[in-house]
Amino acid sequence: MKLPKNFGPGGFQGMLQQAQAAMARAQTLEQELSLERIQIDKGPVKAIFDGTGTMLGLKLDKSVVDPDDIEALEDLIIGAVRDGFSQATELRESKMKEIMPNVPGLDKIL
Numbered sequence: 001m002k003l004p005k006n007f008g009p010g011g012f013q014g015m016l017q018q019a020q021a022a023m024a025r026a027q028t029l030e031q032e033l034s035l036e037r038i039q040i041d042k043g044p045v046k047a048i049f050d051g052t053g054t055m056l057g058l059k060l061d062k063s064v065v066d067p068d069d070i071e072a073l074e075d076l077i078i079g080a081v082r083d084g085f086s087q088a089t090e091l092r093e094s095k096m097k098e099i100m101p102n103v104p105g106l107d108k109i110l
Contacts, residue, residue: 025099033092040084045076049084051091 036051044061058080064073 022099026096029092029095029099033088033095036091038084038087038091040080040087042076042080042083045073045080047080047084049088051088053085053088055081055084
């Protein structure tokens, strides 16, 4: 099996240190994400999420509360939830890429 470049005796120690630093950072990531705030504005429906994807708040404009058209309100809420969760997922992935060690050949394994 051919090893990636820089995967020699000196390169391995550096990669191991990078991996250890990434593990330490990853342990605090969940707390960092919980402090992030993502604002979703769907016009009459506004929502706030944290970086983990948890909805923290929901505001509805009275104009969309129509007992004869509940489906429109449901669609607006679903859209806000979908967008909030999607943005939280993108944020998490972005932060994970920041902390992953730059190990040659790792992208081929993962």
